[in-house]
Amino acid sequence: MNLEDIASGPLVLINFKTYLEATGKLAVELSRKIAEVGRKSGIKVGVAPQFCDISHVAAQEDVLVFSQHVDAIEPGAFTGHILAESLKAAGASGVLLNHSERMIRLNEVQRAVNRSRELGLLTVICAGNADLAAAASLMKPDMVAIEPPELIGSGRAVSKEKPEVIENSVRKIRAVNNSVRILCGAGISTGEDVYAALKLGAQGILVASGVIKAPNPAQVVADFCEAARRFDESS
Amino acid sequence: MNLEDIASGPLVLINFKTYLEATGKLAVELSRKIAEVGRKSGIKVGVAPQFCDISHVAAQEDVLVFSQHVDAIEPGAFTGHILAESLKAAGASGVLLNHSERMIRLNEVQRAVNRSRELGLLTVICAGNADLAAAASLMKPDMVAIEPPELIGSGRAVSKEKPEVIENSVRKIRAVNNSVRILCGAGISTGEDVYAALKLGAQGILVASGVIKAPNPAQVVADFCEAARRFDESS
Amino acid sequence: MNLEDIASGPLVLINFKTYLEATGKLAVELSRKIAEVGRKSGIKVGVAPQFCDISHVAAQEDVLVFSQHVDAIEPGAFTGHILAESLKAAGASGVLLNHSERMIRLNEVQRAVNRSRELGLLTVICAGNADLAAAASLMKPDMVAIEPPELIGSGRAVSKEKPEVIENSVRKIRAVNNSVRILCGAGISTGEDVYAALKLGAQGILVASGVIKAPNPAQVVADFCEAARRFDESS
Amino acid sequence: MNLEDIASGPLVLINFKTYLEATGKLAVELSRKIAEVGRKSGIKVGVAPQFCDISHVAAQEDVLVFSQHVDAIEPGAFTGHILAESLKAAGASGVLLNHSERMIRLNEVQRAVNRSRELGLLTVICAGNADLAAAASLMKPDMVAIEPPELIGSGRAVSKEKPEVIENSVRKIRAVNNSVRILCGAGISTGEDVYAALKLGAQGILVASGVIKAPNPAQVVADFCEAARRFDESS
Numbered sequence: 001m002n003l004e005d006i007a008s009g010p011l012v013l014i015n016f017k018t019y020l021e022a023t024g025k026l027a028v029e030l031s032r033k034i035a036e037v038g039r040k041s042g043i044k045v046g047v048a049p050q051f052c053d054i055s056h057v058a059a060q061e062d063v064l065v066f067s068q069h070v071d072a073i074e075p076g077a078f079t080g081h082i083l084a085e086s087l088k089a090a091g092a093s094g095v096l097l098n099h100s101e102r103m104i105r106l107n108e109v110q111r112a113v114n115r116s117r118e119l120g121l122l123t124v125i126c127a128g129n130a131d132l133a134a135a136a137s138l139m140k141p142d143m144v145a146i147e148p149p150e151l152i153g154s155g156r157a158v159s160k161e162k163p164e165v166i167e168n169s170v171r172k173i174r175a176v177n178n179s180v181r182i183l184c185g186a187g188i189s190t191g192e193d194v195y196a197a198l199k200l201g202a203q204g205i206l207v208a209s210g211v212i213k214a215p216n217p218a219q220v221v222a223d224f225c226e227a228a229r230r231f232d233e234s235s
Numbered sequence: 236m237n238l239e240d241i242a243s244g245p246l247v248l249i250n251f252k253t254y255l256e257a258t259g260k261l262a263v264e265l266s267r268k269i270a271e272v273g274r275k276s277g278i279k280v281g282v283a284p285q286f287c288d289i290s291h292v293a294a295q296e297d298v299l300v301f302s303q304h305v306d307a308i309e310p311g312a313f314t315g316h317i318l319a320e321s322l323k324a325a326g327a328s329g330v331l332l333n334h335s336e337r338m339i340r341l342n343e344v345q346r347a348v349n350r351s352r353e354l355g356l357l358t359v360i361c362a363g364n365a366d367l368a369a370a371a372s373l374m375k376p377d378m379v380a381i382e383p384p385e386l387i388g389s390g391r392a393v394s395k396e397k398p399e400v401i402e403n404s405v406r407k408i409r410a411v412n413n414s415v416r417i418l419c420g421a422g423i424s425t426g427e428d429v430y431a432a433l434k435l436g437a438q439g440i441l442v443a444s445g446v447i448k449a450p451n452p453a454q455v456v457a458d459f460c461e462a463a464r465r466f467d468e469s470s
Numbered sequence: 471m472n473l474e475d476i477a478s479g480p481l482v483l484i485n486f487k488t489y490l491e492a493t494g495k496l497a498v499e500l501s502r503k504i505a506e507v508g509r510k511s512g513i514k515v516g517v518a519p520q521f522c523d524i525s526h527v528a529a530q531e532d533v534l535v536f537s538q539h540v541d542a543i544e545p546g547a548f549t550g551h552i553l554a555e556s557l558k559a560a561g562a563s564g565v566l567l568n569h570s571e572r573m574i575r576l577n578e579v580q581r582a583v584n585r586s587r588e589l590g591l592l593t594v595i596c597a598g599n600a601d602l603a604a605a606a607s608l609m610k611p612d613m614v615a616i617e618p619p620e621l622i623g624s625g626r627a628v629s630k631e632k633p634e635v636i637e638n639s640v641r642k643i644r645a646v647n648n649s650v651r652i653l654c655g656a657g658i659s660t661g662e663d664v665y666a667a668l669k670l671g672a673q674g675i676l677v678a679s680g681v682i683k684a685p686n687p688a689q690v691v692a693d694f695c696e697a698a699r700r701f702d703e704s705s
Numbered sequence: 706m707n708l709e710d711i712a713s714g715p716l717v718l719i720n721f722k723t724y725l726e727a728t729g730k731l732a733v734e735l736s737r738k739i740a741e742v743g744r745k746s747g748i749k750v751g752v753a754p755q756f757c758d759i760s761h762v763a764a765q766e767d768v769l770v771f772s773q774h775v776d777a778i779e780p781g782a783f784t785g786h787i788l789a790e791s792l793k794a795a796g797a798s799g800v801l802l803n804h805s806e807r808m809i810r811l812n813e814v815q816r817a818v819n820r821s822r823e824l825g826l827l828t829v830i831c832a833g834n835a836d837l838a839a840a841a842s843l844m845k846p847d848m849v850a851i852e853p854p855e856l857i858g859s860g861r862a863v864s865k866e867k868p869e870v871i872e873n874s875v876r877k878i879r880a881v882n883n884s885v886r887i888l889c890g891a892g893i894s895t896g897e898d899v900y901a902a903l904k905l906g907a908q909g910i911l912v913a914s915g916v917i918k919a920p921n922p923a924q925v926v927a928d929f930c931e932a933a934r935r936f937d938e939s940s
């Protein structure tokens with residue numbers, strides 16, 4: 001998938017976290033199915049597996065692979081850190097930054113975005129509310145993802161429970177950055193949630209347990225993609 | 236390599252850190268050469284590549300693969316963390332913990348050792364001096380590695396510059412733990428350094444820049460293994 | 471109170487945390503009452519107020535004042551850190567280290583103990599279980615405090631709910647350190663809890679909500695001191 | 706000093722860090738002299754002493770007292786943390802946040818600003834460059850302080866060495882926040898440096914070693930205030 005492609009059409013991005021259901025071979029298998037759903041639907045899909053799984057997942061076609069984190073470091077003596085060059089070599093196309101489960105300092109966000117850009121890695125900065133999302137947008141990432149922490153993993157979708165969070169975020173982000181793409185996350189579990197998010201001004205969604213913990217993850221992604229396609233055609 | 240093997244004979248363990256010379260394909264290539272040196276010399280060798288490279292490095296025979304870190308977590312919602320199950324699935328045999336460039340809290344050391352043991356991963360806790368090494372030994376890891384931080388990357392070997400640190404550490408560790416294997420590191424760059432370390436009571440060495448930054452890393456490892464073999468035969 | 475005094479007789483140490491009931495003037499008032507209880511009972515009492523309150527609390531006689539934390543730093547450019555010299559100048563007699571709500575890295579524990587000793591500050595390292603307490607004891611603090619994190623603030627006393635934790639800790643600590651004094655904490659709320667702790671081999675207790683959140687904190691401390699006196703006389 | 710006062714005229718804010726020259730009684734003595742200089746010059750001065758010294762320093766008139774940090778917490782079980790209520794009770798008028806020696810996560814910056822505002826504490830967010838300063842401004846603090854980390858403690862003033870950093874910062878901050886006051890820091894050591902900073906659009910300066918490590922700190926502050934007064938009259 002060409003990186004420029006993300007500039008058109010919604011993105012469905014699935015964070016594998018450290019769920020056992022999405023670790024090792026299961027990560028590769030799940031990515032294969034998600035890629036297939038994406039291919040069929042024509043909607044761009046991405047996955048964020050654990051570091052050890054990136055290279056095998058990236059061997060799949062038609063799926064963007066994001067790292068769940070990158071450290072704001074140069075190559076060198078940094079035992080146990082995540083080096084952007086290593087992610088690139090493994091086949092990652094992008095990185096998540098500042099997820100609510102892996103938050104980093106403001107200046108590290110900036111340096112990690114800059115290091116990623118140097119290597120041609122897409123960046124998604126996560127933020128818990130509208131002001132944080134606007135601040136994140138000033139770091140010039142490719143995308144920001146708005147995820148109210150209290151809804152993460154709740155099954156109550158931000159796009160339905162707190163539509164004003166998304167509307168406010170879109171407004172505040174656009175006041176300072178016209179080009180950053182806006183994802184929304186937290187609690188997304190149905191195609192309706194996805195449709196609502198896109199209607200509120202998001203260009204994609206970030207989801208984890210809503211897919212990984214579902215009885216049939218590929219079916220859930222298919223529902224998401226179908227909703228995204230429906231929105232795309234209507235707009 | 237059988238994990239029980241580490242109980243007999245010295246171990247030469249090479250930390251790849253986030254050096255560009257040991258990232259991606261270069262990590263695999265370097266591991267291949269190191270494995271070959273180990274095979275020829277009959278000395279056990281191990282490598283600690285970056286997370287993304289573990290699975291490809293672990294495809295090599297005759298080399299133990301260590302992760303540079305593991306988080307003290309269970310599977311679940313921990314975006315951007317290092318899960319023991321993920322390391323195991325990628326083929327790691329063990330983990331480094333508390334390296335001076337990735338230090339963790341005392342209780343995290345304990346939990347990370349316990350989680351690793353549950354999964355059959357060998358543990359090496361790094362410590363900067365004798366008392367810390369003794370405290371680390373109470374966490375019941377398989378190995379402790381003594382590395383005075385001021386000598387790391389210095390080219391001045393702990394076994395020559397501060398032999399008393401190793402002697403003290405061996406004495407203090409043995410006062411509280413009879414079975415843990417003791418590695419020593421920091422500044423090791425020649426076979427003589429390795430021989431001196433083993434003579435002082437270490438059962439192996441932990442090294443990084445002394446190998447990775449050398450003009451001919453495989454030759455350095457061969458010198459280390461030769462010194463280790465010589466010591467082994469003389470003892 | 472002379473620092474050598476802590477070597478004889480049990481210590482009742484009360485952590486004020488950041489409870490509003492023990493902030494500012496309320497901290498000074500509470501300390502005055504606790505000092506009075508200690509004076510009357512003949513039992514040594516200590517308090518650990520917030521940093522801003524140390525100097526005013528330390529103006530009380532007959533109460534040892536502990537800081538809730540100290541950073542492992544020398545004087546210099548460390549904005550927002552806790553310098554041992556500053557605690558000493560404010561009148562503190564000692565410091566808590568590695569409380570479960572403010573855990574630090576293993577090497578920082580050691581350096582903070584050493585820095586405190588340089589300045590004549592008593593040290594209490596907190597630890598959540600027997601092995602951690604033994605490891606902490608190797609850092610040569612004046613005291614260790616065993617507090618199973620799951621019982622902190624629970625109202626269920628470690629000395630009653632998990633007596634084996636204290637017994638194990640005493641045994642494991644004494645195997646490596648004969649002179650460190652052992653406090654126990656977590657869930658202590660009655661004189662009986664205190665008596666039980668001392669009977670199990672502790673030389674004092676560390677308590678917070680059991681006192682601060684009680685309707686009559688001074689009365690609770692009086693009950694603790696009475697139980698400690700009773701134990702002291704019987705032994 | 707009335708808090709509204711900071712809205713008019715430049716502010717000279719002096720960070721005491723954990724310098725021994727500004728610890729305990731020396732902190733109080735230095736603050737007294739600084740207050741006197743401020744009073745004579747008619748320029749607003751502020752100091753940021755260590756936590757333990759806040760209450761005694763705040764007993765001085767005519768000097769604003771800032772804490773060097775505050776944690777993003779509510780009152781409760783947070784041993785070793787800095788509670789806004791405690792700072793307020795000690796007499797602080799404001800807080801520094803995210804100093805380069807005590808950086809915090811983006812969401813903590815926001816919550817710490819909000820907690821401080823609830824209690825009527827002024828907020829100064831430190832930032833190392835123009836984009837970070839603009840992002841910080843979106844958190845709606847009372848002030849932002851631009852301090853390129855490479856110049857901190859260097860004796861080379863940002864206002865002379867990197868005037869473009871201040872100009873860019875002012876421009877980028879004003880694009881998103883019209884009312885936040887802008888301080889500049891790093892390397893300031895002469896009245897000329899102060900004048901240059903104000904001329905570039907700053908409303909005050911943040912300084913540490915340039916004052917604390919000077920042979921005659923009060924004289925340096927007097928020079929700063931004189932330069933500020935001169936600028937104020939000319940504008």
